[in-house]
Amino acid sequence: MGIHQLMQFLKEKAPNCFRTLMLDYFAGRTIGCDASMAMYQFLIQTQSAGLTQIIELTDKEGNRTGHLVGLFNRTLQFLENGIKPVWVFDGKPPLLKSGELARRKKLKEEAKVKTELALEQGDMQQALLQNQRTTTISSIMKEDAIKMLQLMGCPVIIAPCEAEAQCAELCRAGKIYATATEDMDALTFRTPVLLRGFNTKKEPIYEIIYDDMIKELELTYEQFVDLCILCGCDYTEKIEGIGPGTAYKLIKEYKSIEGILEHVQKVNAEREKNNQNPKYTVPSKFLYQDSRELFITPLVQKGDELQLTWNKPDVDNLKKFLIEEKGFAESRIDNGLKRIAKKDPAGFQSRLENFFGKTTKIIHPNNSKAKAKSNKKTEQPQKSGGKKKI
DNA sequence: ACTCTGGTTCAAGACGTC
């Protein structure tokens, strides 16, 4: 669930950290894309109601393929626009998240029952709605997606833990320009730039700049993390009676969750004297310190150690995989590949220079050492780079 | 009146052809 109500909170308290941008703004840039989020959207959106059953896209063995169709098309759109996507997959979630995951699993099981019921009653609209909520991603589906994206020539990263944390690390290391996700957690993991609405064709795209946000809120990073925990995160329960509004006020006044807990106890003690109900309820296991650690020093692969390269699609194996194993129509693949193949690489390169040649600001200026090594790539478009053709 | 919280419920894509 990310950080509860953080988006709305930021709109109110830090309205100037947002920008709206069109897709072409990102030409020449490298973007870290949250894969699981995108897969869910595609899987859900490719379901439809038949007369007596729900129809899903599958291969001949019954494995679902809606996510492949979506990722295939969207990746082509990116490449077509000169955007270099890095698809980042979730690894094993942290132990603290198991409570939240169990909750979601239970909801999905309930939705499954409701789907069956609706099917019996012939309420296909309801059946579709409930079936969408049962959507899960199996390991086969995930492996299929990884295989396809790699055959398309895109770098794929399987994060050791949370994908958002890995993207934030890549962004701070200068390997990507931004993290594209709907999950507001990415800001808590301190991604410098967050993009929302990036994996749908609908424009504009919303960009949130971390530095602007933190300045406007007038908080330190540590205080912002505490604020997120108080709003409600995936790792621990929250204090009942404190939402985003009061959390912000209290953080300003008492500086940290420790300070707030002291204050909370005072308030509650005072009310007990007057025979009043407690104003706030601290959960019996309020694991705010562990949560903090997960946000501030998450398990990630170091950005420096990752080399991101884009290759030309492996057309033969891609077609083999998608047509023979996944049942894709050959014409769709050919059409799709044409969209990126017919672009003359030289023309492509000069187009990027047109976009950025004059106005590019190097965020991490190369010192002479880095230049000599020349393996220190940044997210900024490179004027002479581009060894890899797309 | 107003603010805030907390629970519930809904929504989440793109292509090709007409």
Next chain:
DNA sequence: TTAATTGAACCAGAGT
């Protein structure tokens, strides 16, 4: 021993 995405909108009810 398998799977593990989320936000937004709405409304009721409590507290100030």
Next chain:
DNA sequence: GACGTCC
């Protein structure tokens, strides 16, 4: 642009 289809 709306609509059926994508697998």
